[in-house]
Each structure stands twice: as C-alpha cells, then as structure tokens.
Amino acid sequence: MSSAIAQSQPRIESWVRHGVIGGIGAGIVYAMFQMIMAAILNGPEGFFMPLRMIAATAFGEQALQPGYSLLAAAVTGLVIHMMLSAVFGLVVAGILRFIPSLSASTASVLITTSILGFGLWIVNFYVIANIGGWVWFPNGSNVLVQFVAHTFCFGTVLGLYLNASARRA
Secondary structure, eight states: OOOHHHHHOOOHHHHHHHHHHHHHHHHHHHHHHHHHHHHHHHOGGGTTHHHHHHHHHHHOGGGGSTTSOHHHHHHHHHHHHHHHHHHHHHHHHHHHHHOGGGGSSHHHHHHHHHHHHHHHHHHIIIIIHHHHTOTHHHHSSOHHHHHHIIIIIIIIHHHHHHHHHHHHO
C-alpha cells in the first residue's frame, strides 16, 4: 500500500501546515513523556526539570536550580520546545515530500520519522549541547528515556500524524 504523501504530492501550504501541526503534536507527547518519566525517576520535584533544562539554554544553568522562577523556566522551556518541535516537524514533512521513496508506504514513513527522531536526540544532546556548553543534557538525562522519547514519542508520533494527514488529503 503506498503512502498518500508520495502519491498526492501535496501543495506546499499543505505539507508546511501539517509539518508544523505534526511537530507541535509530537512535541506535546514528547514533553509529557519526558516530564512524567522525570517525576517517576526523580520524584515529584523532577516533573518540571525537562522544561528547566530547555529554559537553561536561554537563561543559563541557574534555571536548573529550585530557587529559579518555575514560571519563567516552564514558560520559556515550553515556548522554546514548541518552536523547535514545529521547525523539526516542518523539516521532516519537507524531507518526506521531496524524497518520495521515504514515504512510499506507511512503514517507510514511520521508519524514516523514527530514525530522524533518534538522530535529533544524538545531534541535539551530543553535538549542539556540546557546542553550546549545555552539559546538563547529556550528563543529566537517562539514555533509555531519551532514546524512547526522541525515537518513538516524537519521531513515530510525528510519522503517524504526517502519514494520516497525507492519506486524508
């Protein structure tokens, strides 16, 4: 069964819209998984740590401290995360749109988006974080949680949305 992404060649407005929507939706699933896992692994006080970690890219390492404004850290972390999720969703939708072999079937869409989600983790945590001096990402994170979060809670969820939206088109 071939994917509607490859068959229909949607107009640019459609794949841009669905890339952004899919990225935001997958970003929400990802963030909730991260926050729940942080609370399970680190106690209730860990729930907001993923948002604090993201906010610390803008505010510095002090945003990780309990005394730092939770409201400022949570709002900033959420805004940064949602913006990056939308951009990544847009990029992935573009890749699927312009490389039809990657979207030839539902399986190929899900494999592609899951691999790209995994790649996002590696690049963000081990390349960009290193360049930015954000050592709290690779040092303060559970590898298994990050693998599942990026690969499945973000990548696969994004693929499910993009594939379903292309089929409806």
